Amino acid sequence: MKLFVTGVAGFIGSNFVYYWLSHHSHDEIIGLDKLTYAGNLHNLEALSREQKGRFRFIRGDIGDIGLVHEILEKNAVDKIVNFAAESHVDRSILDPQVFLRSNILGTACLLDAARDFWKSGDSWLPEKRFLQVSTDEVYGSLGPTGFFTEKTPLDPHSPYSASKASADLLAKAYHDTFGLPVLITRCSNNYGPYQFPEKLIPLMIYNALHHQPLPVYGDGKQIRDWLYVEDHCRAIECVLESGKLGEIYNVGGNNEHYNIDIVRLIISQLKQETRDPEINDSLIRHVTDRPGHDRRYAIDSSKIQKELGWKPETPFEKGINTTLCWYLDHPEWMQQVMTGEYRKFNEEHVQ
Numbered sequence: 001m002k003l004f005v006t007g008v009a010g011f012i013g014s015n016f017v018y019y020w021l022s023h024h025s026h027d028e029i030i031g032l033d034k035l036t037y038a039g040n041l042h043n044l045e046a047l048s049r050e051q052k053g054r055f056r057f058i059r060g061d062i063g064d065i066g067l068v069h070e071i072l073e074k075n076a077v078d079k080i081v082n083f084a085a086e087s088h089v090d091r092s093i094l095d096p097q098v099f100l101r102s103n104i105l106g107t108a109c110l111l112d113a114a115r116d117f118w119k120s121g122d123s124w125l126p127e128k129r130f131l132q133v134s135t136d137e138v139y140g141s142l143g144p145t146g147f148f149t150e151k152t153p154l155d156p157h158s159p160y161s162a163s164k165a166s167a168d169l170l171a172k173a174y175h176d177t178f179g180l181p182v183l184i185t186r187c188s189n190n191y192g193p194y195q196f197p198e199k200l201i202p203l204m205i206y207n208a209l210h211h212q213p214l215p216v217y218g219d220g221k222q223i224r225d226w227l228y229v230e231d232h233c234r235a236i237e238c239v240l241e242s243g244k245l246g247e248i249y250n251v252g253g254n255n256e257h258y259n260i261d262i263v264r265l266i267i268s269q270l271k272q273e274t275r276d277p278e279i280n281d282s283l284i285r286h287v288t289d290r291p292g293h294d295r296r297y298a299i300d301s302s303k304i305q306k307e308l309g310w311k312p313e314t315p316f317e318k319g320i321n322t323t324l325c326w327y328l329d330h331p332e333w334m335q336q337v338m339t340g341e342y343r344k345f346n347e348e349h350v351q
């Protein structure tokens with residue numbers, strides 16, 4: 001089987017490439033990535049020689065219709081998994097336009113190309129699947145109780161989440177109007193190796209290790225549901241293999257935490273691992289809150305659990321410890337990302 005995976009040099013995309021190539025020994029992946037600030041080819045360096053033989057990287061924009069057409073024309077692609085997106089809420093508040101271009105128009109471009117190449121006469125070729133990787137943020141914000149289900153109305157609050165909701169609606173429209181074999185997953189907050197240190201967990205790890213202040217937005221009592229990235233990759237595998245076409249599947253860790261507790265947990269685990277007395281709660285700084293900040297996310301993933309048999313497997317304390325140890329073991333990765341040095345490597349290693 002040949003997969004066309006976008007956003008492969010980012011956090012979840014690169015984890016997915018490792019996951020898929022090690023669990024599907026006959027499959028090949030064509031990976032497309034624009035290599036924005038968040039795309040890092042170092043993230044794929046640990047592929048084995050054999051896995052590299054089944055992986056081809058192409059630098060490019062999902063919104064480049066000519067390129068995407070060429071890829072689908074030249075390759076008999078069975079599945080498309082679209083991770084490529086601008087993914088950081090704070091950046092979407094500073095500059096929404098690029099989010100609209102990549103996340104909405106880029107997705108539309110991929111959908112159009114799939115529509116053009118996946119038909120034989122009037123019928124769709126069998127086994128073709130287009131999986132749009134989406135987020136629980138499209139549902140908006142919850143009060144202290146309740147969960148997002150697949151039927152919760154969309155109510156995005158940031159330009160990022162609005163762009164992801166728009167992409168979901170387009171994907172659904174291509175299924176409903178043209179019959180394109182589309183699937184949508186909506187996942188909660190991921191954590192794990194290779195996450196760009198602008199997101200809460202890796203940023204706190206980096207800052208604590210460098211004795212820098214740990215910025216907690218507002219009172220830190222916002223709640224997120226956290227899922228280890230490999231569990232997310234497994235959920236995508238389940239949906240690709242057994243999901244019902246046109247359906248949405250929520251994916252969550254059933255693992256809610258206040259942001260402030262996450263920061264304290266990172267401090268305490270890092271203190272244990274490093275024995276550095278300067279890593280302590282005095283580094284915490286409550287700073288101005290994010291505009292439009294969603295208070296609570298909590299996701300009901302009973303549909304994927306009941307229908308497809310997926311469930312989260314990584315206990316949070318273990319996942320956080322694995323993550324933290326990965327960052328401790330890869331100081332050069334962290335340094336390259338924080339200084340922008342990885343961009344040189346990207347330039348030298350693109351085809």
Ligand code: NAD
Nearest residue numbers: 007009010011012034035036038039061062084085087190
């Ligand atoms: P990321 O920012 O780490 O990676 C995104 C990747 O996409 C980067 O490599 C970037 O270079 C690439 N990219 C951006 N615009 C592109 C374009 N126009 N063309 C081609 N490549 C482009 O993001 P991530 O955290 O890995 O998220 C991946 C996907 O998963 C996104 O669609 C995001 O909305 C979704 N998601 C993320 C989370 C999370 O917690 N991180 C949770 C749920 C869903």
Ligand code: DAU
Nearest residue numbers: 087088089135136137188189198199200215216217222259
């Ligand atoms: O829920 C899924 C979403 O999770 C994904 O769709 C997004 O791509 C991903 O970035 C993530 O969005 P969040 O906004 O929840 O993630 P972030 O790591 O930016 O922030 C997590 C929480 O921590 C949020 O409530 C804001 C807060 N925060 C974040 C940063 C970076 C802080 O308090 N301080 C910070 O410095």
